[in-house]
Amino acid sequence: MPSPEEYSLFAITAPGLEPLAQAELRAMGIRAAAEPGGVAWTGGADDLYAANLRLRTASRVTALAAEFRARTFFELERHARKVPWERWVPRGGAVRLRVTSKKSKLYHEGAIAQRVLEAIEHRVGPLAAGGVVADEEGGEEQGDAQLFIVRFVRDACTIRADASGALLHLRGYRQALARAPLRETLAASMLLGSGWDGASPLLDPMCGSGTIPIEGALIARRIPPGLASPDREPRDYTFTSWPDFDVERWAKVVDRACEDILPASPVPILGSDRDDGAIEAAASNAARAGVADDVDLSVRPISAIEPPPGPGCIVINPPYGVRVGERDPLRNLYAALGRTLRAGAPGWTLALLSPDHALERQVGIPLDEAVRTSNGGIPVRLVVGQVPETS
Structure with a gap:
């Protein structure tokens, strides 16, 4: 796991677009590795903010919350209670989970979600609306709820915190549509x-x-x-609700981007x-x-x-x-x-x-x-x- 000042980041892309996102990050001065489904790198808050604001080809930016193996619910509960959920969820916040499980002993996605929600509440207290299990990728975003993507593959669990909120292709300008619109x-x-x-x-x-x-x-x-609007004000991102969000650093990232226009x-x-x-x-x-x-x-x-x-x-x-x-x-x-x-x-x-x-x-x-x-x-x-x- 990275240091508390850093994030293990992953920008999700559509299949085949990974090299383009990697080249975009390289142009920002970020060395990232293309992997199936996206691009991975370790970076600080500036990288996290800039990637969300500037990436043109990515669908979402996520931060690694935890990686562990679990073959029983006891193991899942034990590991999940060690995750620093308070880094992403404010007290009384709302949470959404997107859970998938493939070729794992723990195959019941609803039961996995229940244990993860209980672990979050163990560290941050009661959640708004008690937590929600999210629909598949591409479904409607639900307010300010923090999305966690929980994946089990062959008993290995990876949990990622979504930093973007609404998918990044939703720039905000495309409200009038013609036939067969292009993302x-x-x-x-x-x-x-x-x-x-x-x-x-x-x-x-x-x-x-x-x-x-x-x-x-x-x-x-x-x-x-992220600044595709007449007033060049940034669109909303989930990371601005994280407890360790740095308002001044975010403002500097936006100002630097505006200076380049x-x-x-x-x-x-x-x-x-x-x-x-x-x-x-x-x-x-x-x-x-x-x-x-x-x-x-x-x-x-x-x-x-x-x-x-x-x-x-x-x-x-x-x-x-x-x-x-x-x-x-x-x-x-x-x-x-x-x-x-x-x-x-x-x-x-x-x-x-x-x-x-x-x-x-x-x-x-x-x-x-x-x-x-x-x-x-x-x-x-x-x-x-x-x-x-x-x-």
Whole structure:
């Protein structure tokens, strides 16, 4: 276990996004190790605060509370009562538990949760509402309750304290939605995985409710996702309710982040869609993120796109056609996309989120896999290539 002044931290990511989160942390000066499901490192409060505020590709940041082995409830109770729960739970606070058990003698998740809640109350006193067993990941967050993630695997128990609260993809700006919205963390991962760094023009000709161009504007202006609002006030995080939360250190982390923000995007960022309702949603979302002046949004079909002087990067999350009978029209769409880009954007980088090799081939541009992950439960790959120059 780390010292009392440090935390054993783990940033949870969607599968396949671990190297991107690791690179983000490295850019913050944090040396972290990519592991299945996320990135691990040991750090102090500054690292904890900065990771929550700045990470674009992670879903949640957690701190290790305990690791031990238990094959009986007596062993579980004995170890759980030694955990310094008061580090994360104030007296009279509320607690939520998310418990899973696989290939372990203690398999009854409800009984495990009961023992853990009793151990917490043993150290911090009665809990508000007596504690709650949480739903699966992605369920509704419940007020200010502190979430603990309790995992048993082959009788080894790991307990982690959630530091984030609401999942980190919930930046706060995406309130108006178009069809098949893209999570903010995945949009940012597409941009970072494509190699785009905010120094060249960006275009999304199927932008829907604007998540890709908005995330692009945040990257280009160096705005942390936790400050994606017009007033640049940070969103709420669970760690601000921890008894050892340092208000002054948190303020310094936020101030340093604000000092890095550029007054405007240094490059053109364009988003278009043939659906005027989608563009209306994108415009309102961009305003809520505080980047309305940084994105150029327009209603137009792909065939009418007008890339600015480049080269730059085209990042697209096209429709997938998961239902029977949708593939034929999609083949035509992907082929038309390729023809348009070859004619109008030679030399540009194309990054495409693809569920299907056959659809990728319709684009007619050599594409290599950069990231493999999932979107809405559908396995997808981010494939990247350069639009060939016209002869």
